[in-house]
Every structure is written in structure tokens, then in C-alpha cells.
Amino acid sequence: MVRPKVGIIGNSYLMNDQYPTHAGGTMNSDAVANVSGCLPLLIPTDPRYVSVEELLESFDGFLLTGGRPNVHPEEYGEDPTEAHGDFDRARDAITLPLVRACVERGQPFLGICRGFQEVNVALGGTLYPEIRDLPGRSNHRMPPDGTIEEKFALRHPVTLTEGGLFHQLFGATEVMTNTLHGQGIKTAGARIVIDGQAQDGTPEAIYVKDAPGFTLAVQWHPEYRAGEDPVSRPLFEAFGTAARSWLAGVRPAPCSSRPEAAGVGSEALPRAPRYL
Template identity: 60%
Template structure:
């Protein structure tokens, strides 16, 4: 039997300052292939080339990946500032309606880092362009120096809502995560349920209320060594179970 297809949202990159590409990190691809036992399909962030209606027919689930460009502030009612950038409006135009369509149809979705912020904005949340500038907040950005292992190392705990979806998934109310982001959710939308916070109050884990299937997102990069880290493996395994179950809202 063929493995289910999981779409991995790609990001725009320039090679040599003029050659435009769409790509996804091998960490995401490996997590889908190895932990989810699914066929990874890189989805270009090009709404002029791929339509939401087509994607939801092809893919059994989606991973909304991290990426350097941020969600454009006009999409959550804020003015653009240099601190908000850079942007990728084509990705915004694809991912936000895709998230809402998947929730409506019961297609499992998992958000990581930028994907966490996309989940929030898709359902009315606002973002702050630079979390570390807020009083009492830590620097959540990627360390500028060191090896890849050092940059993706566990950096702080996340306190989870006791008895919530994430605490049940991980079997603990406190977990350790990496931290490689600048922006963060400030005001959660009406359907955005925050269930995890860093010690400084930064939102780290959310799910979409009323979703009939897996619709969860985390601010950290859970794709890093997803098969080895117990927290990451639990998250991807739970997402994979939903994908393999092939449950829809109509069948729920």
C-alpha cells in the first residue's frame, strides 16, 4: 500500500542573487519520511502555481515549516516596520487559506516556528515583530555562532497546560525545547488555544479550537532530529497517526 502524502510548505530562496528557487529543509523531509512513515512532497509557496483546492485533494496532511520571512503585518492589522521584515507575501497567500481549509475539512496539520505564527494569524492572532524587545522577555533568536548542533540545542523549558492536549501528548507538564525565532504571538485569536509558554511568557504551543482533527503548532523547531528527541518524536508520531487514520470532518 502506498504511503500517504504529506505536503511540506517550501520557502523562496535566491541562489547567486538572481536564481529563484523553492526549497524545504532536509530535517522536515526526514521527519516526514522516517517518523511519519509518509511520502514527503515539497509544496512551493507559489499560489499562482498551486491551488489550495488541488493540494487538499493530493495531500493527507501538511507541515507548515519555519522560514526567515515573516507573516506580513497587514494580515493582522499592524503597520509594517523594518523589524517585521523580511516578507514573503506569496507564502502568506498560500498558507493562511490552506490552514483554514484543512481545519474545515479535517486534514491533519502541524505548524513549526513560522508555521506556528501562521496558525495564529489565520485565526485572528497578532504578532510582535521582536519578542526580545518586550519587557522581561528573553532572546529567542538563533545563537549567531556555533555549530548546527549548538544552534538547535535545547535552550529553555515550556510549561504546558496540565491535562491539555500537549501535556497528554508528551506525558508531562514541562518539556525542553530549542529556540530560533524573533517574532511571537501576542494576542491570540478566538479559536487559538495557547497551551504552552516559555518562562518569560512567550507562547510556544497552540491548537485550533473546534478542529475535528490534528491542528497543532509549536514555536520551536521540532523537526530537528525528530526521530531522536523524545518530545519531537511524540509530536510527529501523533501527527502521523492522524494522517494514517484518514479521518475527515464528515466522518467524525
């Protein structure tokens, strides 16, 4: 059986601080291959090498990954500051129009961390440069020390909208997640539905209202041990279902208020959700 092809958004990286590469985390490929059931292919996210049109015709879905560089604030009408950190304008040039095209076509994508922020910016939203500097907000950044297990440990609850897409997907209105981000949503973009929040009010789960396809995105990193985690697993399974539908030529009708329109059906609900 031919697996759906999922394009994994790559990040620019210097190997040994010298050799330019496009890199992708192994955890992303593992989640796409072994939980979504799709063929993971890394995209060199740079308009010198690929075009949005080529990507749309070549893949059945897209994983908008996390990454250390942030979306450039000029993309949402603000000036860059030191607090905004590093940038990757080549990735911006591909992912932002790619998100808009996928929303229009109904082509599935799953956004993670920076990918979550890209979805918001692509639809006209803005970002805070540093969540932890805001009054009443927690530090959502990765712990500076410790093992991978400690860095990706579950650190805070996310409250989901009663009856919303994520509630129906996870089978719970509160779930525990990791947290490894500095920036976050300031104003939601047009049609962006904030469907889950951390205890301090930081948006953590979104989708695009009335989009015909799968447009879910989360601020945390569900790719970590996705096959073992009762919250991550149904998210990647539902994404895989949406990608298989696209490969089969099934094009969903606009109505994302129903969970099945976003690739979230009863068959994707977890058997043992991670309740608080």
C-alpha cells in the same frame, strides 16, 4: 503500502544570490518520512503555481515549516516596520487560507515556527515583531555563531497545561526545547488555545479549539533530530497517525478537547519523555 502524502510548505530562496528556487529543509523531509511515516513532497508555495483547492485534494496532511521571511503584518491589520523583517506574500497567499480550510475540513497540519505564527494569524491573531524587545522577555533568536548542533541546542523549558493535548502527547507538563524565532504571538486568534508557554510567558504550543482534526503547532523546531528526541518524536508520530487516518477516509468528528480527536492517542505517548 501507500504512504500518506504530506505537503511540506516551501520557502522562496535565491541560490547563490541569483537563481530563484523553492527550498525545504532536509530535516523536515527526514522527520516526515522517517518519524511520521509519510511521503514528503515539497510545495512551491505560490498562487502562480498551485491553488489551495488543488493542495487539499492532493495531500493527506501539511507541514507548515519555519522560514526566515515573516507573515506580512497587513494580514493582521498592522503596518510593516523595519522590525518586522522580510516577507513572503506568495506564501501568505497560500498558507493562511490553507490553514482555515484544513481547520474546517479536519485535514491535519503541523505548524512549526513561522507555521505556528501562520496558524494564529489565519484565525485572526496578531504577532509581535520582535520578542526580545519586550520588557521581561528573553532573546528567542537563533544564536548567531556556532555549529548546527549549538544553534538547535535545547535552551529553555516550556510549561504545558495540566491535562492539555500537549501534556497528554508528551507525558510531561514541562519539556525542554530549542528556540530560533524572533516574532511571537501577541494576541491569540479565535479558537486558538495556548497550551504551552516559555518561562517569560511567550506562547510556545497551540491548537485550534473544537477543530475536527489535527491542528497542533509549536514555536520551536521539533524537526531537528526528530527521530532521536523524546519530545519531537511523539509529535511527528501523532501527525503521521492523523495523516494515515485521512488517507484511509476517516474523518474525525468535531471535539478537539479529547486528545484522540487531534490524532493524539495513548499509542503516541513517548516511552521516555524529556522531563526537566
